[in-house]
Amino acid sequence: MDTTKIWDYRVVRKELKDGSYSDEWYSIQEVYYDDETGEPMAQTMDLMIEGDTITEMRTQLKLMLKSLDEPVLDESDITDTKNDWICEICGKSTKDVEYDYIGSGTNHLGCELDLESETKDKYIYESPDGGKTIYRRKFGDKIRENMENLRTGKKSSTEKGL
Numbered sequence: 001m002d003t004t005k006i007w008d009y010r011v012v013r014k015e016l017k018d019g020s021y022s023d024e025w026y027s028i029q030e031v032y033y034d035d036e037t038g039e040p041m042a043q044t045m046d047l048m049i050e051g052d053t054i055t056e057m058r059t060q061l062k063l064m065l066k067s068l069d070e071p072v073l074d075e076s077d078i079t080d081t082k083n084d085w086i087c088e089i090c091g092k093s094t095k096d097v098e099y100d101y102i103g104s105g106t107n108h109l110g111c112e113l114d115l116e117s118e119t120k121d122k123y124i125y126e127s128p129d130g131g132k133t134i135y136r137r138k139f140g141d142k143i144r145e146n147m148e149n150l151r152t153g154k155k156s157s158t159e160k161g162l
Contacts, residue, residue, distance in 0.1 A: 007032045009067040012043060014075045028064050031073065040078045042095075087111050 010031040016023045030044040049064075051057040085095035089111035094102055103112035123136040126144070137144035148154075 009064045011072045
């Protein structure tokens with residue numbers, strides 16, 4: 001097994017069994033390999049032929065045609081990495097989410113945007129001297145404001161916290 005291969009196009013066989021009904025079909029997919037074992041570990045579901053030039057698209061099609069000469073992979077033999085692709089905010093899988101809709105790590109971009117809007121203009125209150133002086137800063141910000149100055153309307157320069 002070639003453990004230097006990161007991905008290639010492969011024909012993948014899918015099988016659906018539902019009671020007495022059974023169906024089988026094939027598709028060409030990008031298959032990604034585990035860098036330690038070389039075993040197939042993930043595949044794309046929606047494959048599109050695209051490129052900056054016709055030549056790039058032709059090269060992509062040639063690689064796809066070459067996959068027809070390789071052994072067929074059963075979808076069930078591809079390691080399920082679905083549990084590795086979990087949004088830390090909502091707890092749902094992001095395995096089948098398009099890359100453009102993934103935020104940081106494996107989070108849904110929408111979840112991160114929602115979280116950001118929820119925390120907008122929310123403050124963290126802190127006191128470095130045991131309660132004598134109280135500061136506030138916006139969630140995720142490093143600049144803090146003295147609460148006494150805010151209460152009295154006194155102008156003061158903001159301090160850098162953290």
